[in-house]
Amino acid sequence: MEEFIVTEKLTKKYGDVTAIDGLDLKVHAGEIYGFLGPNGAGKTTTIRVLTTLTKPTSGHALVNGFDVVKESDAVKKMIGVVQQHVSLDRDLTVKENMEFRARLHHLGSSERKKRIAELLDYVGLTEEADRLVDALSGGMKKRAMIVSSLMHSPKVLFLDEPTVGLDAQTRRRLWDLIRRLHLDGTTVFLTTHYIEEAEALCQRVGIIDQGRLIDLGKPLELRQRLGLVTVETLVNNKETRYQYFADRAAATSYVQNLPPEAKTVIIRDSNLEDVFVELTGRKVGAD
Amino acid sequence: MVNVFSDIYSVLWVDLRFLRRHWLRTLATSLVNPLLYLVAFGYGLGSGINFEGYNYLAFVMPGIIALTAMSSSYGGAGLKLHVDRLFYKCFDEYLMSPISLFSLAIGKTLIGVVRGLISTVAILLVGVLISPELMVTPLFVIVLVTSCFVFSFLGVLIGLWAKSHQDLGTFSTLVILPMTFLSGTFFSLSQLPEAVKAVLYMFPLTHSSQCLRAAALNQPFPWLSFAALLSFGAVFFVGCMWLLKRTSV
Numbered sequence: 367m368e369e370f371i372v373t374e375k376l377t378k379k380y381g382d383v384t385a386i387d388g389l390d391l392k393v394h395a396g397e398i399y400g401f402l403g404p405n406g407a408g409k410t411t412t413i414r415v416l417t418t419l420t421k422p423t424s425g426h427a428l429v430n431g432f433d434v435v436k437e438s439d440a441v442k443k444m445i446g447v448v449q450q451h452v453s454l455d456r457d458l459t460v461k462e463n464m465e466f467r468a469r470l471h472h473l474g475s476s477e478r479k480k481r482i483a484e485l486l487d488y489v490g491l492t493e494e495a496d497r498l499v500d501a502l503s504g505g506m507k508k509r510a511m512i513v514s515s516l517m518h519s520p521k522v523l524f525l526d527e528p529t530v531g532l533d534a535q536t537r538r539r540l541w542d543l544i545r546r547l548h549l550d551g552t553t554v555f556l557t558t559h560y561i562e563e564a565e566a567l568c569q570r571v572g573i574i575d576q577g578r579l580i581d582l583g584k585p586l587e588l589r590q591r592l593g594l595v596t597v598e599t600l601v602n603n604k605e606t607r608y609q610y611f612a613d614r615a616a617a618t619s620y621v622q623n624l625p626p627e628a629k630t631v632i633i634r635d636s637n638l639e640d641v642f643v644e645l646t647g648r649k650v651g652a653d
Numbered sequence: 654m655v656n657v658f659s660d661i662y663s664v665l666w667v668d669l670r671f672l673r674r675h676w677l678r679t680l681a682t683s684l685v686n687p688l689l690y691l692v693a694f695g696y697g698l699g700s701g702i703n704f705e706g707y708n709y710l711a712f713v714m715p716g717i718i719a720l721t722a723m724s725s726s727y728g729g730a731g732l733k734l735h736v737d738r739l740f741y742k743c744f745d746e747y748l749m750s751p752i753s754l755f756s757l758a759i760g761k762t763l764i765g766v767v768r769g770l771i772s773t774v775a776i777l778l779v780g781v782l783i784s785p786e787l788m789v790t791p792l793f794v795i796v797l798v799t800s801c802f803v804f805s806f807l808g809v810l811i812g813l814w815a816k817s818h819q820d821l822g823t824f825s826t827l828v829i830l831p832m833t834f835l836s837g838t839f840f841s842l843s844q845l846p847e848a849v850k851a852v853l854y855m856f857p858l859t860h861s862s863q864c865l866r867a868a869a870l871n872q873p874f875p876w877l878s879f880a881a882l883l884s885f886g887a888v889f890f891v892g893c894m895w896l897l898k899r900t901s902v
Contacts, residue, residue: 418748418749419745419749439751442749442750442751445749449745452741452742453741453743453745454741455671455737455741457741462667462670466663466666466667467746469659469666470663470747470750470752472751
């Protein structure tokens, strides 16, 4: 399979703090790759390096074969970036923001107009085209950011925590949009600390903690390695223990043989949070 | 080369859209200070006084024009850039696009030049009406445009350097404010001791005022001051490029 993003021993230090620590990544062309990890794990720094905003301290990063430091111009032409915070000019309208991005990427006048109309329609923002960004809702701002980043038809779209702070319905609409982009052939690299987001969207998930990739695979594979079924038991009304089993039969057999002090037994499907907790000893989302 | 020009225009385009939407507010706010100085110093303090053979109004007018060029160009280039970087966080979009840092620096400078010229032309119209001695010669226009570039470069430099709103305020209080009052805008440097003069020549506004006054009142032109003004511009531009290179890959 063709590798679209490759990093080798990628390291970024800020003074004494190591944000990324010898990261080796391989993102396939056309996939949705999820980067799952707690706040401060190095997700945003990785995106900043891959999108040419931050120089790595050591190691290499290639996007479609181009080095992000030595060939940053070639990289810039093929990437679209949706940052975690609103990065639109809030004094301009949605359409003006889109036109601005198109101009920076050297699109001609007629191409700009055509692309703006197409993309606004694509995300259902045609009615909002002439509204100032500041007047939009959070979900609309996010969609406006996505279409602005798509003006030059990038080959890879980086989404940094795309649904943070959005309500459940808006989040699902954005997931649909990301799936559509993927079906249209765009490689998507997204960071998230929402387990359900990684499970719902990503073909492969890399789990990052303290700047290191600690596991990688399809969501199902990661869960299989741990055990597809989880048993939660409350022992002595104090501590919840987690046990993982390959199937429900094994889990049920375990529960039947539990000692009397084990209470409130829950049998459920394992999820990526279980994988993460077992790998790192911490809950995703905790600082 | 074509790309360089179109990239510069692309960067400028965003700020022109903003200016178009807020042109009246921008013009009004940038004219308040010079008009206050004109009334307070030109008519209030200086009425009836003769200065270096001119009435005080004719003497002070080129200084006020230099001052307007400074505040409008510096503020016009620096403040929006500062807001884009630290509050709107949309400045990264420039750095992630395939335009050169040179185009970015010049594009961001040009909005300061445009705003500086709009404000100075407005105040100049007032000046020509109330002070007939004022001559708008080609040399005057050249110095005015040069001054706008120099102070716009300074605005971009500070807009890129400031890490917080406080940094910007500190620079304004410690550098811009003293420069406003001490750069020979309202008085002649010839009255001052040499040591004080040497310090004041370290301000670009001193050279801008001297050159504009000489050109407007048909005095011998201080070419050395003009060279100093150009040098300030070159240093500020190099500073902008250095900061941009430092913040990007």
